[in-house]
Amino acid sequence: MEITKSILEKFAIKLLDNELKAEEIPSIKQYADQVTELLNSKLHHRRKGDETSIAISKSMINNYTKNGLLNPSDKKKYDKNHIILLSLIFHLKQVLSLDDIKTIFNPILKNLETSDVKESILPLDDIYKAFLEFQKEEYFDTCNDFEDRFNRVCQKINNPFENHGSKDMIEKFLTVLLLVAEATAAKQLAEEMIDTYFKTPEPE
Numbered sequence: 198m199e200i201t202k203s204i205l206e207k208f209a210i211k212l213l214d215n216e217l218k219a220e221e222i223p224s225i226k227q228y229a230d231q232v233t234e235l236l237n238s239k240l241h242h243r244r245k246g247d248e249t250s251i252a253i254s255k256s257m258i259n260n261y262t263k264n265g266l267l268n269p270s271d272k273k274k275y276d277k278n279h280i281i282l283l284s285l286i287f288h289l290k291q292v293l294s295l296d297d298i299k300t301i302f303n304p305i306l307k308n309l310e311t312s313d314v315k316e317s318i319l320p321l322d323d324i325y326k327a328f329l330e331f332q333k334e335e336y337f338d339t340c341n342d343f344e345d346r347f348n349r350v351c352q353k354i355n356n357p358f359e360n361h362g363s364k365d366m367i368e369k370f371l372t373v374l375l376l377v378a379e380a381t382a383a384k385q386l387a388e389e390m391i392d393t394y395f396k397t398p399e400p401e
Contacts (some may be wrong), residue, residue: 202343209336215239219326226274229255235280240287245274252287261286266299269305278309281325288328292384293391300395339376346375 204398215238233253240252258275261267267282282302289298305321340348350371 202340205340205343206337213333213336216329216332217280217321219281219329222277222280224277226271226276227280228274229258229270232258232275232280232283236283236287240284253283258283263297264295265296265306266302268309278321281321283324285328286360288332292380297388297391300391303395320366346372349376 210264217236222235223231232253233255235251237251258267261283262269266286268280268315283307286295286298309321312389347368350368
């Protein structure tokens with residue numbers, strides 16, 4: 198099989214190198230054009246299939262603000278917290294609905310708005326750094342566990358496809374299905390946690 202742990206690690210390193218790091222986010226406030234330029238320079242490479250699409254646009258920022266996923270700008274300028282939230286929205290919406298993202302953002306946004314509780318929740322900068330660290334660990338955990346994943350695939354195909362001319366392609370296809378199955382399971386578990394711990398039951 199052509200796909201190996203080292204090849205997956207190259208994929209991971211490429212993706213991580215292009216990630217927007219916390220230290221790359223300006224500390225001074227930015228206009229929307231500057232924000233979108235920064236985010237698109239980092240996140241655009243993740244948009245597959247449509248080279249004309251962009252990761253973040255000014256209309257998206259306006260819509261996120263109107264829908265309560267983002268605090269309003271300060272005289273049309275956005276601070277570091279806005280940029281972190283926009284980056285998190287981009288990543289989270291690959292997995293979660295915007296409604297679910299709004300739900301888990303609510304306590305963070307309230308914390309940013311209310312000065313007397315600023316110490317009650319981990320600073321957004323630290324949350325973002327933790328997310329990036331989780332992401333890095335998950336990439337390399339997947340690479341490190343690749344042999345086990347490949348063995349699981351081989352168990353499924355050795356008998357019916359042992360002498361099949363397209364065995365190599367079938368291995369790759371089933372490996373993708375396995376990774377998608379793992380991602381789907383993680384997505385659904387996250388949704389269950391949001392429903393259980395973040396959503397307030399409707400009053401009777």
